[in-house]
Amino acid sequence: xxxxxxxxxxxxxxxxxxxxxxxxxxxxxxxxxxxxxxxxxxxxxxxxxxxxxxxxxxxxxxxxxxxxxxxxxxxxxxxxxxxxxxxxxxxxxxxxxxxxxxxxxxxxxxxxxxxxxxxxxxxxxxxxxxxxxxxxxxxxxxxxxxxxxxxxxxxxxxxxxxxxxxxxxxxxxxxxxxxxxxxxxxxxxxxxxxxxxxxxxxxxxxxxxxxxxxxxxxxxxxxxxxxxxxxxxxxxxxxxxxxxxxxxxxxxxxxxxxxxxxxxxxxxxxxxxxxxxxxxxxxxxxxxxxxxxxxxxxxxxxxxxxxxxxxxxxxxxxxxxxxxxxxxxxxxxxxxxxxxxxxxxxxxxxxxxxxxxxxxxxxxxxxxxxxxxxxxxxxxxxxxxxxxxxxxxxxxxxxxxxxxxxxxxxxxxxxxxxxxxxxxxxxxxxxxxxxxxx
Ligand code: UDX
Numbered sequence: 001x002x003x004x005x006x007x008x009x010x011x012x013x014x015x016x017x018x019x020x021x022x023x024x025x026x027x028x029x030x031x032x033x034x035x036x037x038x039x040x041x042x043x044x045x046x047x048x049x050x051x052x053x054x055x056x057x058x059x060x061x062x063x064x065x066x067x068x069x070x071x072x073x074x075x076x077x078x079x080x081x082x083x084x085x086x087x088x089x090x091x092x093x094x095x096x097x098x099x100x101x102x103x104x105x106x107x108x109x110x111x112x113x114x115x116x117x118x119x120x121x122x123x124x125x126x127x128x129x130x131x132x133x134x135x136x137x138x139x140x141x142x143x144x145x146x147x148x149x150x151x152x153x154x155x156x157x158x159x160x161x162x163x164x165x166x167x168x169x170x171x172x173x174x175x176x177x178x179x180x181x182x183x184x185x186x187x188x189x190x191x192x193x194x195x196x197x198x199x200x201x202x203x204x205x206x207x208x209x210x211x212x213x214x215x216x217x218x219x220x221x222x223x224x225x226x227x228x229x230x231x232x233x234x235x236x237x238x239x240x241x242x243x244x245x246x247x248x249x250x251x252x253x254x255x256x257x258x259x260x261x262x263x264x265x266x267x268x269x270x271x272x273x274x275x276x277x278x279x280x281x282x283x284x285x286x287x288x289x290x291x292x293x294x295x296x297x298x299x300x301x302x303x304x305x306x307x308x309x310x311x312x313x314x315x316x317x318x319x320x321x322x323x324x325x326x327x328x329x330x331x332x333x334x335x336x337x338x339x340x341x342x343x344x345x346x347x348x349x350x351x352x353x354x355x356x357x358x359x360x361x362x363x364x365x366x367x368x369x370x371x372x373x374x375x376x377x378x379x380x381x382x383x384x385x386x387x388x389x390x391x392x393x394x395x396x397x398x399x400x401x402x403x404x405x406x407x408x409x410x411x412x413x414x415x416x417x418x419x420x421x422x423x424x425x426x427x428x429x430x431x432x433x434x435x436x437x438x
Pocket of ligand 1: 255256258259322
């Protein structure tokens with residue numbers, strides 16, 4: 001097996017490094033945060049990802065997985081080094097590559113043996129060449145034998161381990177085919193399709209994939225908005241569409257739209273690249289506009305249901321950008337809360353996993369311990385994230401707890417008829433106008 005190094009212990013680096021250790025490789029994960037590294041050494045995770053904690057503990061105990069803040073220690077004898085640091089959005093929507101640059105320079109400063117540098121972070125098309133150029137210039141006096149390979153990740157938060165262990169495909173790009181073949185060997189045991197292409201094409205596959213998935217979600221949200229006016233039920237529409245193998249059932253769930261650390265950043269970055277290269281990304285712009293408007297639907301709906309929102313108490317169920325993660329970056333709930341507070345609403349909120357992160361950013365919000373406390377005295381209850389634990393709530397109890405029985409189901413998690421029959425004013429996303437009670 002090989003010695004791998006991962007620079008960056010976030011959602012991508014820590015998960016991928018740990019999974020590679022689980023496959024039998026010797027893996028060192030490096031981070032510049034001493035606190036994060038010391039916690040990892042104690043088996044304390046910096047992120048919530050189902051199954052990760054146990055896998056980290058098992059592989060650390062087996063001696064396959066270690067953590068350090070020292071580039072020297074990490075890179076000593078390494079054959080592969082993965083760059084897995086953040087590439088946040090800059091002011092103009094471009095990908096901020098300062099962390100990638102810092103890692104490339106640190107690698108150049110300490111490595112003397114042949115090494116393959118692998119870009120795991122989502123980086124703009126052309127970054128592979130840029131990383132190679134940084135290393136070359138940094139080692140002008142003492143040339144280094146290295147190659148750069150692009151290896152974009154397709155992990156979804158909340159199912160990242162499964163997505164690594166059963167990938168639909170592995171994508172590799174490089175000007176050095178032999179280096180790409182060596183990286184491909186690391187994935188052979190996963191027995192999945194491995195596409196080897198050039199650097200720019202591999203980088204574009206990542207952006208195009210995420211942008212397509214975001215487009216699919218914005219598409220179904222647009223259809224949902226039309227359904228709302230025409231009395232069709234988007235859940236059934238999506239079901240009927242999805243049987244067509246060319247469409248498929250995935251990513252056709254209408255709701256408050258997409259958030260997270262990837263779709264918003266990647267769609268913006270791709271549109272930015274397009275504009276900088278003289279093309280006009282009208283579709284990507286529309287995809288982003290539709291997504292932003294989905295959050296605003298909550299305000300329009302609650303104004304219709306409650307009138308003026310000033311001093312109204314609104315309970316928010318779910319803060320993370322999607323279930324099974326504690327990640328609240330670009331979460332629809334955050335924007336909905338911000339918009340509601342702008343109208344003078346008083347917010348109560350609860351999330352099964354994201355409360356520690358929410359506490360850091362939410363101001364003037366009553367953070368609750370459970371859904372029922374969130375509903376207490378509320379004039380409306382908004383579901384922002386479709387956590388499993390919200391599926392079977394005791395709505396009799398919710399009804400008693402609320403001041404007004406208004407439900408805004410932002411993820412179409414519940415059945416309109418059932419709630420309407422209980423006396424709730426139910427609002428979903430494109431759920432048609434059937435108001436009958438069985
Ligand atoms: C995404 C890509 O799926 C993954 O391949 C890439 O590596 C990283 O970005 P992630 O952002 O973790 O993964 O979550 P994903 O499950 O793709 O959902 C993205 C957003 O779309 C979430 O906010 C989710 O709520 C929303 N979504 C997804 C919908 O609104 N409707 C859907 O049908 C599916």
